[in-house]
Amino acid sequence: MMEFILAKYNYWIYVIIMMIGFYAVIAKSNLIKKIIGLSVFQTSVFLLFISIGKVDGGTVPIYQGTEAVYINPLPHVLILTAIVVGVSVTAVAFALVVNIYREYGTIEENAILEMIKHDD
Amino acid sequence: MTEHLPVLVIIIPLVLALIAPVAGRLNRIYSWAIALLATLFSFVGSVLLLHQVMYSGTISYWMGGWEPPWGIEYVIDYFSGFVLVIVSFLAVAVTIFARKSVADEIDEKKIPAFYGVYLLFIVGLMGMIVTGDIFNLYVFLEISSLTGYALVAMGKRRKAPLAGFRYLVIGTVGATFILLGIGYLYIATGTLNMADLGARLPGLFNSKLVITAFAFFAIGFSIKIALFPLHTWLPDAYTYAPSAVSALMASTGTKVGAYSFIRIIFTVFGVQVFLNQWVSVPYFFLIIASVAMLVGSILAIAQTNIKKMLAYSSVSQIGYIILGVALMNPIGLQGGLLHIFNHALMKCALFMSVGCIAYKTGITNIADLKGLGFKKPYSMVAFTAGALSMIGIPLTVGFVSKWYLAMGSLENGMWYLIPVIVISSVLMLVYFWRVIDNIFFKAGDAVKMPATPASMLIPTVVVAALCLVFGTLAFIPVNITGKAVLLLFG
Numbered sequence: 001m002m003e004f005i006l007a008k009y010n011y012w013i014y015v016i017i018m019m020i021g022f023y024a025v026i027a028k029s030n031l032i033k034k035i036i037g038l039s040v041f042q043t044s045v046f047l048l049f050i051s052i053g054k055v056d057g058g059t060v061p062i063y064q065g066t067e068a069v070y071i072n073p074l075p076h077v078l079i080l081t082a083i084v085v086g087v088s089v090t091a092v093a094f095a096l097v098v099n100i101y102r103e104y105g106t107i108e109e110n111a112i113l114e115m116i117k118h119d120d
Numbered sequence: 121m122t123e124h125l126p127v128l129v130i131i132i133p134l135v136l137a138l139i140a141p142v143a144g145r146l147n148r149i150y151s152w153a154i155a156l157l158a159t160l161f162s163f164v165g166s167v168l169l170l171h172q173v174m175y176s177g178t179i180s181y182w183m184g185g186w187e188p189p190w191g192i193e194y195v196i197d198y199f200s201g202f203v204l205v206i207v208s209f210l211a212v213a214v215t216i217f218a219r220k221s222v223a224d225e226i227d228e229k230k231i232p233a234f235y236g237v238y239l240l241f242i243v244g245l246m247g248m249i250v251t252g253d254i255f256n257l258y259v260f261l262e263i264s265s266l267t268g269y270a271l272v273a274m275g276k277r278r279k280a281p282l283a284g285f286r287y288l289v290i291g292t293v294g295a296t297f298i299l300l301g302i303g304y305l306y307i308a309t310g311t312l313n314m315a316d317l318g319a320r321l322p323g324l325f326n327s328k329l330v331i332t333a334f335a336f337f338a339i340g341f342s343i344k345i346a347l348f349p350l351h352t353w354l355p356d357a358y359t360y361a362p363s364a365v366s367a368l369m370a371s372t373g374t375k376v377g378a379y380s381f382i383r384i385i386f387t388v389f390g391v392q393v394f395l396n397q398w399v400s401v402p403y404f405f406l407i408i409a410s411v412a413m414l415v416g417s418i419l420a421i422a423q424t425n426i427k428k429m430l431a432y433s434s435v436s437q438i439g440y441i442i443l444g445v446a447l448m449n450p451i452g453l454q455g456g457l458l459h460i461f462n463h464a465l466m467k468c469a470l471f472m473s474v475g476c477i478a479y480k481t482g483i484t485n486i487a488d489l490k491g492l493g494f495k496k497p498y499s500m501v502a503f504t505a506g507a508l509s510m511i512g513i514p515l516t517v518g519f520v521s522k523w524y525l526a527m528g529s530l531e532n533g534m535w536y537l538i539p540v541i542v543i544s545s546v547l548m549l550v551y552f553w554r555v556i557d558n559i560f561f562k563a564g565d566a567v568k569m570p571a572t573p574a575s576m577l578i579p580t581v582v583v584a585a586l587c588l589v590f591g592t593l594a595f596i597p598v599n600i601t602g603k604a605v606l607l608l609f610g
Contacts, residue, residue, distance in 0.1 A: 025289060034289060042296055049303050075306070078255055082299060085262045089292050092266055096273050096288060099281035116279060 010051040018044035031100065031107045035093045042086045049075040049082070122168070126181040126194040129165035129204070130247050133158035137239035144232020151235040152219050158239055159215045162246060163208040170201035170600075178607075180252070188252070189313035195252035199457070199604035202597075203379045204249050206461055207372045210468050211242045213579040214371075218364035220573040221475050225276050225362045234274060241267035241368070245376045254302050254388065255312045257380060261298065261344070265291045268357075268373060275360040283356035290353045294343030301336035304329050305388070317388045325393050334398075337384050345377040347442055348412035351435045355419075358431035359484075363475030366427060370434055371468035375460045378441050382456070385445065386608040394448050405446035410540045412439030417547035421554075426486050429551055430470055433510065436544055437463045443537070444525050450605045452528025455521050457601040462509065462517035462590070469506035469584035473499040476580055480570040486555055491564025498577050500559050502584035507552040509587040512545050516591040520598065 005012060021044060024037025058071035097107055104112050136158040144151030173179060173196055183192040196204070218238070226234055244264025251257050269291065273284030306312060308329045309320040324330050339350075346354040354374075358366050385394070394402050416436025423429040437459070444456020476499035477483050477492060493500045509516035522541055529537035590597055 022293075025293065031285065038289060038292055041293065045296055045299055045303070048300070052303070052307055075303075081255075081259060085259070085266075085295075088262075088266055089288070092269055093285065093288050096269065096281050096285040099273060100285060103278055103281060112282060116282075 011048070014044050014048040014051070017047065029109045031097045031109060034109075035090060035097065038093065039086065039090055042082075042089070046079045046082060046086075049079045122172075124181075125165050125169055125172075126179055126196050126250055127183065129162045129169070129208070130243060130250065132161050132165075133239050133246070134243045137236050137243060140239055141232040141236035144235065148228065148231045149219075151232040152215075152222075155218075155235040155239050156212070156215045159208065159211040159242060162242070163205070163212045166201070166204040166208040169196045170198075170205050172196075173198060173201045189311050189316035192256050193252035193313060193315075194250045195315075196250060197604070197607055198600055199379075199383075199607060200249050202457075202600045202604060203376065203460065204246060206464050207242075207245055207249065207376060210371050210464055210583070211368065213468065213583050214364055214368040214472070217367065217472050217475065217576050217579045220576050221364045221479060222362060224479055225364075226274055230274065234271075237267045237270050237274075238365075238368075240264075241271060242372075245372055248376050248380050252314050253312055254305065254314055254317065254384075257314075257383075258295070258299055258302055261377075261380070262295055264373070264376070265295055265344070268369060271365045271369070272357045272361040274365070275362050277360045279356065280360040283353075283360040287353040287357045290343055290350075294340045294350075297336045297340035297343070301333045301340060304333035304336065308333065314383065314387050318390055321389060322392070325397050331398075334389060334401075337381070338401075341377060341381040341384070342408075345374045345381060345438050345442075346435060347408060347438055348415055348435055351412070351416075351438075354435060355428050355431040358434065358471075359425060359427045363471065363478055366430075367468050367471035367475060370430065370471050371464040374434065374438055375441075375464050378438065378445075378456075378460055382445055382453075382608070386453075391448060391609055402446045402448045405442055406534070406537070409439045409443035409446055410537065412436060413443065413540060413544040414439075414547070417544050417551070421547060421551045423551075424486055425484050426474055426489070426555065427471070427484050429486070429555075430467065430474065433548065433551070434463075434467060436548075437467070437510075439544075440521070440525060440541075443541075444521075444528060447525075447528045447532055447534075449528055449531050450609055451524055451531050453608065454598070454601050454605045455524030455526075455528050457604055458517075458524055458597055459521035461597050461601070462521045462587075465517060465583055465587050465590070466506045466509045469502055469580060469587060470510070472576070472580040472583065473503035473506065476502075476572045476576050479572055479576060486558060489555060489558045489564075490562040491559075492569070493560035495564075495569045496572060498581055499572055502580045503559070504556055505584040505587055507556060509591065511548045511552060514591075515588065517587050517594075517597075519591060520594045 018041055021037045021041030025034055028034050053072040053075040055069055055071045058069045061070040061073045101107055104115055136154050140151040140154040143154055178197040181194040241264055244260045247260030248257055269284045269288040272287055273281045305317060308324055308327060309317055311317055343350045358370055413436045416432050416439060420429045420432035440459045441456045444452045444459060509518040512518040512522040526538050526541055
């Protein structure tokens with residue numbers, strides 16, 4: 001059992017981090033904490049992608065005249081794009097929270113919902 | 121020039137999206153003009169591409185000359201060409217509509233930025249349609265989603281930023297699931313090209329990795345297309361967004377999501393696995409789609425805000441599209457594809473006519489529509505045309521797709537789906553009748569309504585008229601979707 005967990009520990013970490021982030025997104029009422037949760041959630045996926053590119057005994061994929069075992073750089077490149085996406089998501093989310101704060105004077109979702117209960 | 125057209129329809133609006141906010145600093149009309157120019161270019165380009173597909177078959181464009189599956193491939197076939205033409209046409213219509221509507225509803229200072237974001241949204245959607253690479257799909261999906269959140273939050277109502285934020289949270293979770301699905305497929309096959317995946321996946325369908333990948337795609341796209349019960353972001357987003365944004369998002373946003381989902385199901389996974397191995401998946405989606413069709417309509421009846429009513433109506437319409445897909449037979453799928461086309465036209469007409477009423481008055485309550493039929497005859501007739509199509513009266517577009525969906529259900533021996541379609545349509549009659557009754561048969565106050573500018577009225581009436589034109593000349597979309605279905609069933 002222990003061996004099974006240890007052999008694939010990177011995947012376990014990815015799942016655990018993901019669930020921590022997901023919990024924050026669902027359970028936290030503070031909008032900033034929700035964004036933090038969302039970032040953690042996305043980061044766990046980056047970790048998965050980065051770890052699948054690993055090849056045992058592999059080296060940096062730069063051709064140096066001799067044949068060698070290289071790690072797979074493609075997932076890493078994909079994740080560079082996904083990181084940019086993640087940063088943009090966070091930026092847009094913060095911008096929206098600033099707008100929400102200006103409108104309602106609070107960033108607690110419960111308090112906002114209480115305020116707008118009687119709006120249509 | 122023409123051989124680069126598949127990428128130019130994306131690149132030109134992308135570049136112009138960056139120029140629009142800068143040009144808007146000189147004079148804010150420039151940013152609108154640039155948006156119109158970009159969408160017009162894309163529309164003409166899309167029509168040329170579809171024309172080219174009709175005469176010489178599928179176009180495969182290699183990004184940077186790299187041969188797929190190594191390079192990114194753009195694929196224009198009957199399916200993507202068709203959806204591309206719809207989306208770019210509606211983008212032109214909404215852009216013309218947007219000039220006055222946006223000037224009325226959005227802060228003058230924000231208008232240049234608005235058109236930049238607006239164009240990026242369209243670029244994202246068009247990119248999702250033409251790409252043949254699954255990771256590229258994710259990137260374009262995120263471009264359209266991120267700009268979508270911002271566009272929703274630009275509404276002038278107090279709840280708009282909150283609606284945008286909630287859409288962002290749910291949407292990002294959905295997009296991350298799609299990214300995970302892509303990762304799992306990459307682990308299983310080592311490729312990201314959709315056609316290549318389609319060739320490599322058969323034989324791997326017993327692998328838990330591939331099954332999980334499909335589950336991630338299913339949930340991710342269900343969020344993106346607002347399939348019941350993951351639709352919770354949609355009503356608020358459509359209600360509080362500016363009128364032009366509601367019209368564009370409701371008509372194209374979820375449709376393109378549905379398009380990508382169909383691509384994933386039919387091109388990547390292939391129809392055989394759903395017919396032979398994963399037979400419970402279509403049944404699951406049939407149930408969900410039926411519930412969506414009914415619940416969406418019932419919730420729409422309960423609304424007093426007309427934009428929210430139309431938004432819930434969208435939830436039920438998504439049910440129709442997914443019903444067609446989940447039938448997994450050519451006629452049903454054709455019904456689903458026709459419904460993508462039809463619903464895009466109908467919802468665009470409906471939201472634009474609602475936008476015409478809201479212009480300068482801000483009216484969105486159904487009760488305030490009393491007597492408007494004589495004060496705003498053109499936009500109200502357009503609304504009625506859209507509503508009749510939605511219900512599915514013969515000679516309107518709605519009838520054609522519902523007919524195909526019913527035929528598709530019979531083909532599978534699922535006669536019990538026909539009452540679901542009929543009941544859902546009757547419920548639509550109920551909620552649209554309530555509005556039409558108010559508009560034409562109830563006397564309103566003698567308050568004078570501000571005149572609707574022609575630049576808002578003309579696109580509204582044209583799109584509404586197309587609901588009737590394509591309902592009568594139904595053979596045009598039917599022919600094209602027929603060829604698309606042949607392609608997807610390979």
